[in-house]
Amino acid sequence: MFEIRVICNPGDTDRITAALADTFTTGTVRCLPSRHDDRARLYVAADHKSATTADTPESFRQDPETAYALAPSITSEISWTAYHSVGRPTGALLGREFWLRKAALLDRVALAEDEDQSADAVELATEAARRLIEFDRAGEEQYAGVPHGPDHPDTKAKPRGYVRQEYAAWQRHQ
Structure with a gap:
């Protein structure tokens, strides 16, 4: 495992991040402003890709079953999000883990709903993703x-799809 630092134009970060993910097995990408100019600093934990790496991040965007394979039960996630949101009606002071798990939970509920009843669930899942x-x-x-x-x-x-991508990446590091 090693860390890669890239200093680039902010408009190039997505392209560079994707190229690094194609070449290496990457972890979370930290994007910070440069200390001296308008450029971005990317820090990426990386490792050499093995020949058998089948769980590329792109597959997580397409396949909810893969993204949520290790997720706790929906009931457990409902309990977790309810517990962590008590006393915070506006969502104040809730961290990324809360918003990620809530969005993933609502996405999973929308996927599990009947097609006739899923309009509300899809709308809630999409809003949580946003x-x-x-x-x-x-x-x-x-x-x-x-x-x-x-x-x-x-x-x-x-x-x-972004929620699935991020949840799968988060889950791999848990």
């Missing part, structure tokens, strides 16, 4: 951003 994306854009905590960061056009087009 809340996570807003949180990640604010840069308060780290996000994986592989293959797409919170500012990427695919993230805006498929916010629930």
Whole structure:
């Protein structure tokens, strides 16, 4: 395992992060402003890819079963999110883990719903995904951003795919 530091233009971060993920097995990408100019600093924990690596981040965006394979039961996640939101009606002081787990929970509920009843569940899951994306854009905590960061056009087009990508990356590091 090693860490890679890249200093680049902010508009290139998604492309560079994706290229690093294609070449290495990467962990969470930390994106910070440069100390002296308008550039971005990327820090990525990486390791050499093995020939048998089948769990690429791109697959998590497409496959909810893979992204949520190690997730606790829906009932357990409901209890966890309820417990952590007590006394915080506006969501004040809730960290990224809360917003990620809540978005993943609502995504899983929407996936499990009957097609006839899923409109509300899909809407709630999409809104929770957008809340996570807003949180990640604010840069308060780290996000994986592989293959797409919170500012990427695919993230805006498929916010629930972003949740699956981020949940799978988070779960791998638990």
